[in-house]
Amino acid sequence: MTLRDTLTKLKYRKRLINVFKSAGLFLGDAERPFFPKIHSVKLFPQFTSIIFTLPNGLDPKLITKNAYIFRQYFGKSIELEGDIKRFRLTVFTTTIPVKLAYKIDAVLPVVADHKLGIICGKDRTGQYVSFDLTTQPHILIAGETGSGKSTQLRSILTTLILTKKPSDLRLYLGDCKKSEFHLFRNVEHVQCVLSSPHDIREMLCEIKTELDRRSDLTEVFGVSHIDELPAEHRVPYLVVAIDEFVMLRKDADIMDILTEVVAIGRTLGVFAILSMQRPNAKVLDTTIRANLTVSMGFKLRDITESRIVNTPGANEIETQGRFIMNSDKLYEIQAPYLTMEQARELLNPFVIAKGKVKKVAPLTEKDVFND
Numbered sequence: 476m477t478l479r480d481t482l483t484k485l486k487y488r489k490r491l492i493n494v495f496k497s498a499g500l501f502l503g504d505a506e507r508p509f510f511p512k513i514h515s516v517k518l519f520p521q522f523t524s525i526i527f528t529l530p531n532g533l534d535p536k537l538i539t540k541n542a543y544i545f546r547q548y549f550g551k552s553i554e555l556e557g558d559i560k561r562f563r564l565t566v567f568t569t570t571i572p573v574k575l576a577y578k579i580d581a582v583l584p585v586v587a588d589h590k591l592g593i594i595c596g597k598d599r600t601g602q603y604v605s606f607d608l609t610t611q612p613h614i615l616i617a618g619e620t621g622s623g624k625s626t627q628l629r630s631i632l633t634t635l636i637l638t639k640k641p642s643d644l645r646l647y648l649g650d651c652k653k654s655e656f657h658l659f660r661n662v663e664h665v666q667c668v669l670s671s672p673h674d675i676r677e678m679l680c681e682i683k684t685e686l687d688r689r690s691d692l693t694e695v696f697g698v699s700h701i702d703e704l705p706a707e708h709r710v711p712y713l714v715v716a717i718d719e720f721v722m723l724r725k726d727a728d729i730m731d732i733l734t735e736v737v738a739i740g741r742t743l744g745v746f747a748i749l750s751m752q753r754p755n756a757k758v759l760d761t762t763i764r765a766n767l768t769v770s771m772g773f774k775l776r777d778i779t780e781s782r783i784v785n786t787p788g789a790n791e792i793e794t795q796g797r798f799i800m801n802s803d804k805l806y807e808i809q810a811p812y813l814t815m816e817q818a819r820e821l822l823n824p825f826v827i828a829k830g831k832v833k834k835v836a837p838l839t840e841k842d843v844f845n846d
Contacts, residue, residue: 484516487523491564494548498541502530511562521600525564535559552599556804567599573794577630577813579637579821586638591712591746594634595771595800596808604800604808609702609712611768611802612741615759616750617784618773623796623810624750625655627771628718630813631748632656633821635714636664641825642711647682649675649717656718658818663825672726675717679732682715682745686735689743701744716748724758737766754783773798773810 491513495501501508511533514526529535538555545553545564552567575597582603586592591608598604608614614631618624635644641663648668650656660668669675689701692708701710715736723729736747749767751758754775759767764785772786774797781789786799788807800806 480518483518483523487516487525487566488513490548491525491527494541494544497548498537498544500529500533500537500541502533521567521569523566523568525566526561527564528561529559531560535562538562554599554805569599569601571599571797571807571809572597572601573809575796575809575811577811577817582634582811583638586634591644591714592634592638593631593769594811595806596796596798596810598806598808604806606769606802608714608746609741609744612746613737613767614748614769614771615764615767615784616748616771616773617752617754617775617780617786617789618771618798619752619776621795622773622792623798623812624752624771624773625718626796626812627773627798627810628655628716628748628750629658629815629818630811632659632716633813633818636662636825637821639664639712644712644714647678647713647715649678649715649720649723651675651717651719651722656716658815659822661826662822663827672723672729675723676726676729679715679729679736682713682736683732685713686739686743686745689745690739693742700742710744713745714748715745716750718750719752720749721751721753721755721758724755730758734763737763754780756783759783769800769802771798771800 492510495510501510503509509530511527511529514528517524535558538557542555545555549566552570554565556563582594585603585605586594589605589607593606593608593614595604595606616624616627632646644664646659646665648656648659648665650668650670653670656668659665667678669678689710692704693699693701696704696708698704704710720733733747736745740746770785772781772784772789774792775781775784775789778790781787785801789799792798796810796812798808798810800808
């Protein structure tokens with residue numbers, strides 16, 4: 476360890492002690508304070524990690540309550556994680572890019588190991604964040620007009636198309652605003668792009684039939700997931716993406732089917748991506764919210780909307796394309812910006828002449844028992 480590193484660690488320790496003093500994070504009195512114990516200060520190229528534990532009897536809620544004091548001393552680019560006693564303070568030395576262009580050569584390696592790779596963007600360490608929709612199923616995307624929500628939908632769907640064969644992935648798109656999904660209308664993977672509530676209801680009824688069909692298949696072959704079906708009975712993944720689905724809230728049939736998709740779709744290979752501008756607690760009832768395992772909150776109007784989406788701090792976002800993601804933990808991420816023109820160019824090899832909207836074929840006895 477160099478002398479410079481030693482001095483840097485001492486600086487961080489001293490600064491953290493000052494946080495404890497300012498926040499009243501100690502037992503005893505000001506003359507003889509009993510501070511939390513700092514176990515380690517580790518320096519990395521992109522961040523510094525500090526581990527500390529609270530003395531028994533000190534309320535851990537004081538950490539959350541006084542988080543603003545940590546930011547006053549260490550800056551906005553920090554992360555506090557912990558529970559009852561042990562906490563980790565991460566101070567990032569790099570910043571999230573204000574703009575991030577979608578570059579296919581950079582994106583493809585990030586999602587290469589996923590069955591259904593979802594590209595998110597870059598985090599505070601400057602690294603790309605992605606996840607597998609098959610293990611973290613169903614996404615909620617929320618954000619005001621111009622916040623970057625629609626661009627994120629575009630990059631997610633484009634990446635899925637570029638990384639999966641049409642025989643392995645089918646997309647069902649509901650475009651309630653009639654402005655976002657026309658780009659995908661003639662893409663081979665896309666079964667339909669619909670905008671009217673009546674047509675979307677019919678589409679979801681087909682998805683409901685397909686859920687029942689796949690459930691029958693798993694029962695017949697005694698498997699717990701469609702990926703375990705015999706090769707001759709394998710079925711493609713289905714992704715149902717509905718933009719501004721709040722406009723469908725008055726249709727009970729639609730909401731019931733969406734609730735069923737997010738409740739049981741994972742093991743049957745059926746996934747939902749739902750987006751909305753103005754989160755509404757009545758639309759996002761507890762059943763739907765509990766099963767939307769990933770939330771992406773772009774700029775939201777107020778703290779109430781941030782709580783509904785479960786992305787604390789999304790109401791404070793000031794940068795276009797920036798969002799808070801809640802999945803296995805909280806992330807602050809800059810989404811990749813994919814223009815319409817770029818997307819058309821990337822999707823062009825998959826464009827075909829479309830006829831009538833494809834229907835999901837029902838399961839037949841021959842399908843099940845064919846040897």
